[in-house]
Amino acid sequence: MGPDSRARPGRAMRGKLLPLAGLYLVQGLPYGLQSGLLPILLRARGLSLTRVGLAKVLYAPWLFKLVWAPLVDRRGTPRAWLVLSTAALGLVCGLLATLAPTSQATMPTPTLGLLLLLNLAAAVQDVALDALAVQLLEPAELGPGNTVQVVAYKVGAALAGGGLLTLLPILSWPLLFLLLATTYWLATALAWAAPALCQLPTPQLTEPPGPKKPLHLLQDLLAVPGTLWTAGFVATYKLGEQGASSLFPLLLLDLGTPAPELGLWNGVGAVGSSIIGSALAGALLAKHWQPLPLLKLVLKFRLGGLVCQTLLLFHLDAADSGPSPGPTAMLRGAALLSLCLQHFLGGLVTTATFTVMMRCSQLAPRALQATHYSLLATLELLGKLLLGALSGALADGLGLRLCFCLLLTLSALPLLDLGLAPSMLAGAAGRHGQ
Known part of the structure; x- marks a missing residue:
């Protein structure tokens, strides 16, 4: 077996892992944003510890993944859901850029609603990306694939939770969320155009459509x-x-x-x-x-x-x-x-x-x-x-x-x-x- 034939499996795996790394990185952004950046922003604006802690209720959509996971499985493809949810994340961040915080020690209702939508889109993206990775990776690629998943997700959380906080003296609230929106729209293009993701076949249902x-x-x-x-x-x-x-x-x-x-x-x-x-x-x-x-x-x-x-x-x-x-x-x-x-x-x-x-x-x-x-x-x-x-x-x-x-x-x-x-x-x- 020649060197080219031995190198081809490695190139094929890299072709899968690189887009997955980019997508898992942006998947970590909402968690870092709300676990690292948002609590400090809210506390610095004078919110009580109780109100800062209760802001985590916005994570609620993540608790209901079992509700829409069958929908992702049975309607369309994981790639289509991934593209739509990532584009939705970019749209929500673009809208958040228009809602600069006030000097009041409260969270405006429109901002709360958009943060809830951000978590909903992120939870759907999580289901779709995990389903896509399961279809995409061969058994021998599961180890490297899961390593990429964990590391890229945590890097994304670190960039949103700590990296953006260090840039707050430079970036205003609108510029911060415009930067996030641009990142999501670039990730949408990656999910749509990455060759490895485009080659996935449309799954065929092997069981009756009626759920238990x-x-x-x-x-x-x-x-x-x-x-x-x-x-x-x-x-x-x-x-x-x-x-x-x-x-x-x-x-x-x-x-x-x-x-x-x-x-x-x-x-x-x-x-x-x-x-x-x-x-x-x-x-x-x-x-x-x-x-x-x-x-x-x-x-x-x-x-x-x-x-x-x-x-x-x-x-x-x-x-x-x-x-x-x-x-x-x-x-x-x-x-x-x-x-x-x-x-x-x-x-x-x-x-x-x-x-x-x-x-x-x-x-x-x-x-x-x-x-x-x-x-x-x-x-x-x-x-x-x-x-x-x-x-x-x-x-x-x-x-x-x-x-x-x-x-x-x-x-x-x-x-x-x-x-x-x-x-x-x-x-x-x-x-x-x-």
């Missing part, structure tokens, strides 16, 4: 071995971590950390650390580490890191009110570094958890595996959003110290859950159904 009744479908999903435990674990494993990570940057902002500096650490630095953690977890699992023992080890480190971060916050709060600014500067630097450490550990935890989720879904009948995994992914997202949305209200209502004690308790619970894991999930993740 929701109750019967849910019964089939819950009957899969290990589902009840996995669903409970993924819905709760990030409660404490997500609450702390939502509050900590805002409290650092209150204690005098400049917004551009905070955006750099909490956006670019934190996401970069998360990518490294995810890559390390993948390498350890490839070296035959079992997911559940790895989770138990990393969750212990995560809990210890959260304890240290909480103590740093309490000391920083006390030092900030004292006469000497020196310790405050040192503690603030340590606190910013702790953001990266916690996101590094969070990346490890998330990758190991997703491996357990996939292992559980592989125990389902082949015809249910995609829906089963979507159910677990929706519960995982719901668990992350719950404390992210309520953490501000908890801090305002309970006080800072009691709130963080509660978050630490929630972070310890997953360690107890692991002791109840069913035996069929203890083995290494197998291959997808053949």
